[in-house]
Amino acid sequence: MCIFCKIVNNEIPSNKVLENDDFLAFHDLNPKAPAHILAIPKQHFDSFNDVTPEVMGKMTSFIQEIAKEVGIDKSGYRVITNIGENGGQEVKHLHWHVLGGTKLKWGHFSDSDTKGSF
Numbered sequence: 001m002c003i004f005c006k007i008v009n010n011e012i013p014s015n016k017v018l019e020n021d022d023f024l025a026f027h028d029l030n031p032k033a034p035a036h037i038l039a040i041p042k043q044h045f046d047s048f049n050d051v052t053p054e055v056m057g058k059m060t061s062f063i064q065e066i067a068k069e070v071g072i073d074k075s076g077y078r079v080i081t082n083i084g085e086n087g088g089q090e091v092k093h094l095h096w097h098v099l100g101g102t103k104l105k106w107g108h109f110s111d112s113d114t115k116g117s118f
């Protein structure tokens with residue numbers, strides 16, 4: 001069982017922010033901003049590649065609730081999901097990083113030539 005499934009099953013503790021039947025939000029152990037919350041579906045999906053539109057639809061309002069709950073909805077925030085190796089995903093259970101509480105930096109995502117062929 002993956003580490004986030006263990007958190008869902010209360011086998012590993014977490015600092016919870018919000019929970020409902022389908023989703024859980026908890027503080028990131030290693031925050032990258034003053035507010036850094038992880039939002040996960042309780043159902044296991046390896047990544048965004050596998051999630052269904054139905055779950056994504058519900059996830060939208062859950063993330064909006066998180067931003068309100070921690071008080072960053074008006075000041076602004078960023079929502080990120082890392083996917084796979086190039087995306088920098090370490091935990092293979094779909095999660096959204098909700099970051100805020102300060103002016104976030106933007107840029108320098110890669111050491112490669114950004115004039116790529118995609």
Ligand code: AMP
Pocket residue numbers: 003012014026027028029030031038081082088089090091092
């Ligand atoms: P990612 O690199 O997108 O897979 O992000 C994984 C995130 O999970 C990292 O920001 C970690 O700090 C965080 N993390 C890993 N284990 C835990 C845990 N037990 N509780 C809270 N956050 C965690």
